[in-house]
Amino acid sequence: MSKPYKYHKKGTGRHVQLPEWLQATEAWATMRPAPRALYIELKRRFNGSNNGEIYLSHRVAGEALNADKDSIGPWLKVLQERGFISLSTPPHLGSSGIGRASKWRLEELPTPDGKPATKSFMRWKEKQNPRAKNGTPRHKKQDTKPDNAAQQAGTVIEIGTPSAQNQKVASQ
Numbered sequence: 001m002s003k004p005y006k007y008h009k010k011g012t013g014r015h016v017q018l019p020e021w022l023q024a025t026e027a028w029a030t031m032r033p034a035p036r037a038l039y040i041e042l043k044r045r046f047n048g049s050n051n052g053e054i055y056l057s058h059r060v061a062g063e064a065l066n067a068d069k070d071s072i073g074p075w076l077k078v079l080q081e082r083g084f085i086s087l088s089t090p091p092h093l094g095s096s097g098i099g100r101a102s103k104w105r106l107e108e109l110p111t112p113d114g115k116p117a118t119k120s121f122m123r124w125k126e127k128q129n130p131r132a133k134n135g136t137p138r139h140k141k142q143d144t145k146p147d148n149a150a151q152q153a154g155t156v157i158e159i160g161t162p163s164a165q166n167q168k169v170a171s172q
Contacts, residue, residue: 016043022108027082027124035075037065039084042104052088052111057101083107083120 018040022028028036041064045054062069079085089103110117 016040018043019108022121025121025124026126027084027121030126031078031082034065034067034071035078038072038075039079041065042079042085043106046106046109049112051109052103052105052113052115054104054106055101056104057091060101082124083118083122086118 038061041061042054042056045056058069058072061067061072065072076085080087084107086105086107087102088105089100091102092100094100105111107118107120
């Protein structure tokens with residue numbers, strides 16, 4: 001008996017593969033769930049030979065992810081900035097006046113025309129805010145006692161209304 005599925009792999013369904021080395025990168029680990037889901041949707045449209053020719057419009061992506069089409073643009077920008085995808089053909093109007101969606105390239109895979117995989121997401125690092133300088137001195141006026149001679153001697157100066165002072169003088 002021969003091994004099953006050796007040639008033409010009948011019976012296997014389509015699936016999206018996310019390799020462990022991709023998920024272990026800092027770019028993937030620090031990314032929010034929505035851009036991750038969008039990346040999976042882009043990879044779902046990859047058939048093994050169409051890298052660089054993957055169509056995905058904002059409207060179709062919004063319907064697939066059950067999200068607003070206006071939120072797709074920032075998610076695509078996040079994926080581009082982190083190096084997971086690149087734009088191979090921008091959106092444009094076709095010759096008949098009908099709009100054409102963008103074509104995307106997955107950076108983890110080579111393209112059929114021979115361009116190698118750049119894997120630029122492997123080099124992506126999260127930008128760190130510069131640390132504040134330590135040991136900033138405080139003002140010396142906060143640490144010293146006031147210069148007022150009356151307060152240093154311990155005498156108390158009463159401040160009151162003029163009518164209260166007149167009553168004290170009249171009673172004496």
